[in-house]
Amino acid sequence: MKRKLKIGTLLVVCLLLGMLVAIYSISSYQLNKQYTAPLLPALSFSNDAAILSRGKHLATSIGNCTNCHGNDLGGKIYLDAGLLGMVAGPNLTRGKAGIGGKLTDADWIRAIRYGISHKGSSLLVMPAEMYAHLTAEDLTALIAYLKQLPPVDRQVPPSQLGLLGRTLLVLDKLPVLAAEKVKDIPLKKTIVRAPSREYGFYLATVSGCRSCHRANLTGGPMQAHGAPLAPNLTSMSRKGWNKQAFLRAMRTGILPSGKSMHPIMPWQQLGQMSRNRMLFDTLTQAIFMDHSISKQIMNSYRESICQINS
Ligand code: HEC
Ligand code: HEC
Secondary structure: OHHHHHHHHHHHHHHHHHHHHHHHHHHHHHHHOOOOOOOOOOOOOOOOHHHHHHHHHHHHHHOOHHHHHOOOOOOEEEEEOOOOEEEEEOOOOOOOOOOOOOOOHHHHHHHHHHOEOOOOOEOEOOOHHHHOOOOHHHHHHHHHHHHOOOOOOOOOOOOEEOHHHHHHHHOOOOOOEHHHHOOOOOOOOOOOOOOOHHHHHHHHHHOOHHHHOOOOOOOEOOOOOOOOOEOOOOOOOOOOOOHHHHHHHHHHOEOOOOOEOOOOOOHHHHHHHHHOHHHHHHHHHHHHOOOOOOHHHHHOOOOOOOOOOO
16 A cells, blocks of 8 residues: 555656656747747938937837836846746846847847847747837837947846746747747838827837737736736726826826726836827827727737736
8 A cells, every 4th residue: 555655656756747847848949949030121220319319218108118128228127926937128238237239230120120039039028019010210219229328237137937937838828929929010111200090009009008908909808917907998988088087197107096007007108108298199099089990000910918017
């Protein structure tokens, strides 16, 4: 009897070890898989003051790079979710332990537009599927701005998945591989930055509203543990929101009920868009308009559960 029990325990232990080995090797294969970006466009960069200022606005507000890479873009730990994993935005400056000095123009484009790291593997969590929609004009302004950032000497630990994260990745339940989510979106040269439905949707796309609140802004659950649903934004006018309440929520994080929004909603970055009244008006216009969304825009965007804070 005792012997049978021993053999039984041994079998269970072997099975568990086998499973662990399988999870680690399959997930490592997925994490290290090499990707090649389509032929990169030849882009030219300029350090013109107006261009750098647009680049700064993209990095700190519209694209909310600062949310994950730190206010000085010198890197920060974004999310430490124990067994799920730890996500840190690396130091993007040329300072000590920063990668800014190492990246070529092609590396910057591959990371931002295709979610591929300079090592060729997929970036974790980085929402490149949104940034793939940036126009050439905005992409180059953003990169030009990042390349001239003041150096910050800060070492952040590399992002990694824990056992639970790896298991979910293997089970295809954790869509955190940026390169897998990006579609090859045609690179538009430029977009007219004027209040228009087209520009509103551009903003709602590249700033991630359509990532968390879903492609058609009708809302849905978030991946991050304990995070509330991303609400439906298309029915806001029916729910009694007006533009003032909307602007207040975006700028201060305070909902009409007086409650503060969960910090997963990145109002601190996105709310700065309100400094530029025109940008904000187009966004509200897009959201408050009825939801017969342009087919073309819908088709160019792959609906997926929110990747950002997963
Ligand atoms: C939701 C969080 C998040 C946001 C927002 C974000 N990043 Fe990242 N980014 C990351 C993480 C995490 C990594 C490291 C991933 C890894 O090591 O697998 C990363 C890596 C990078 C890299 C490194 C590429 C390499 O070769 O190693 C670059 C460049 C980068 N991000 C640029 C940007 C820019 C520019 C923006 C804004 C337009 C931005 N990121 C917004 C999370 C984010
Ligand atoms: C990283 C995910 C994420 C992104 C990106 C994001 N949101 Fe949100 N948003 C949320 C979540 C989650 C909530 C719910 C917060 C709560 O209930 O505390 C929310 C709440 C809101 C609310 C309050 C709605 C209500 O009915 O209570 C508004 C308005 C809003 N978001 C607008 C936007 C806009 C506009 C953008 C793009 C410029 C945006 N959000 C981008 C996740 C996100």
